[in-house]
Amino acid sequence: MQLDHLAIAVADLDAALTFYRDALGLELEGIEAVEQEGVRVAFLPLGDGESRIELVQPTREDTGIVKWMAKHGPGMHHVCLSVPNLESALARLAAHGCELINPQPVTREDGTRYAFIHPRSTFGVLVELYEKPE
Amino acid sequence: MQLDHLAIAVADLDAALTFYRDALGLELEGIEAVEQEGVRVAFLPLGDGESRIELVQPTREDTGIVKWMAKHGPGMHHVCLSVPNLESALARLAAHGCELINPQPVTREDGTRYAFIHPRSTFGVLVELYEKPE
Known part of the structure; x- marks a missing residue:
């Protein structure tokens, strides 16, 4: 299991x-608009490029991320x-009673x-699991 | 720059x-009590072992992490x-006006x-920088 x-x-x-990018010095690989999800995403690779930081800006008011930021602020x-x-992985989580x-x-x-x-189910962290395509 | x-x-x-460990399936490398900081830490390596998840439990009431959890809950x-x-890295951040x-x-x-x-200065994320020993 790796950090994506x-x-x-x-x-x-x-x-x-x-x-x-400017102060911390991470490389900006690109910016992508994801219409389906109503966000713009900036990709900043870490280390060997297998992992990255993604900065996510909502571009519509009806997205979950807007509601989340209204409650939590940025972060x-x-x-x-x-x-x-x-x-x-999902079967194992379900078998352990995870939501x-x-x-x-x-x-x-x-x-x-x-x-x-x-x-x-994760002690406060929203966790996404992702399967890399072949 | 890598995720530590x-x-x-x-x-x-x-x-x-x-x-x-049990439901998600990460390996538990070990648990360490850090008296100086008033915490117990569980180390769960990710990927090639260069990065890890650390679960941090406060062991004293006077730690910053207790105050943080009182406000935010676990997470x-x-x-x-x-x-x-x-x-x-710190000089570059200071030159950009970061706190x-x-x-x-x-x-x-x-x-x-x-x-x-x-x-x-980081748009809501507490960021630690760490220099690996030689």
């Missing part, structure tokens, strides 16, 4: 880049871990698949 | 391990990134050195 990304929710991607939104087999936000994997437009575990 | 660890604050380390406490040179909790590196009993950046 840390997602940090911010109101203004460009302002946040003045810290993460760490979720942690995404990549697993070799998503179904078996899954997505009991079945969700497929993105690009074909990648993920599922979120509820913070009630 | 994600620190997750929990009230009960053993309860948290039922999720992170993601800080993100630690390892840098090749801590002084030059440093530790403007000078702090040395642990084991000789490792770290400094924290205030969440006011």
